[in-house]
Amino acid sequence: MQLWKTREDGEDELISTRESAVHPALRETDIQSFGSTLKSTGCDGCRLSHGGRSQVVVYRGNPEAKYMVAGEAPGAIEDACGLPFSGPAGRKLDAIIQSIGLDPNRDFYIGNIVKCRPIDHSGIKQNLTPTHECAIACRPFLHREIELLSPRVIICTGLTAARYLLDLPSKARMKDYSGTIHKHPSFPETEVLITYHPAAILHASSNPTLCNYIRNRIWNDVRMFQKRYVNEQPKREAVRAS
Numbered sequence: 001m002q003l004w005k006t007r008e009d010g011e012d013e014l015i016s017t018r019e020s021a022v023h024p025a026l027r028e029t030d031i032q033s034f035g036s037t038l039k040s041t042g043c044d045g046c047r048l049s050h051g052g053r054s055q056v057v058v059y060r061g062n063p064e065a066k067y068m069v070a071g072e073a074p075g076a077i078e079d080a081c082g083l084p085f086s087g088p089a090g091r092k093l094d095a096i097i098q099s100i101g102l103d104p105n106r107d108f109y110i111g112n113i114v115k116c117r118p119i120d121h122s123g124i125k126q127n128l129t130p131t132h133e134c135a136i137a138c139r140p141f142l143h144r145e146i147e148l149l150s151p152r153v154i155i156c157t158g159l160t161a162a163r164y165l166l167d168l169p170s171k172a173r174m175k176d177y178s179g180t181i182h183k184h185p186s187f188p189e190t191e192v193l194i195t196y197h198p199a200a201i202l203h204a205s206s207n208p209t210l211c212n213y214i215r216n217r218i219w220n221d222v223r224m225f226q227k228r229y230v231n232e233q234p235k236r237e238a239v240r241a242s
């Protein structure tokens with residue numbers, strides 16, 4: 001675990017590292033206990049532990065689901081209510097999942113690669129992309145989630161999440177990776193399907209051409225997910241029964 005403080009110039013400084021400390025959530029053996037321990041104990045593993053976070057945000061949905069969604073980090077609404085994908089982007093995500101006949105809270109475990117809200121320290125509490133240090137510091141929690149959930153597939157929304165799930169090169173571009181499927185480097189039984197973050201549709205709303213492009217890419221990726229992971233199940237069950 002690491003301890004950070006904000007200097008007078010606004011920069012964060014690492015002031016202590018306690019290598020031997022293993023967070024108690026990482027010792028839990030089921031995902032509900034993992035989530036509740038992480039939330040109740042809190043975490044000081046990176047600079048996001050101070051300066052703006054209201055709480056650690058772990059997951060919503062079904063802790064026994066076969067499918068997982070991994071986003072980037074909580075925003076203001078998620079930080080306030082404690083549940084990932086609770087704002088406008090979350091409503092888009094839910095609508096996308098419902099469009100293929102699934103229920104986001106029954107069929108999915110929905111979380112983020114970083115569990116605390118990244119903001120700047122200027123007093124303007126805007127959402128930021130998590131830094132490399134924070135994403136790496138939070139990765140043991142993400143890996144424990146994947147280990148305990150053992151999902152068939154993770155739908156990875158956005159390039160930041162993809163970079164830290166799959167160690168993609170820093171120059172990776174979303175348009176090259178959307179719709180691609182990868183084995184998770186640490187959990188080869190789990191596949192990772194990369195698509196755009198639903199917030200990208202909202203951010204592009206003033207540019208109809210871009211907005212339609214992102215919508216179409218997401219829709220193609222979701223149909224691929226449906227064909228490969230949802231429609232395959234009855235066939236597998238029929239084979240097992242015969």
Ligand code: SF4
Binds near residue numbers: 045047138141
């Ligand atoms: S982002 Fe992750 S590592 Fe950083 S304080 Fe929150 S839970 Fe701990």
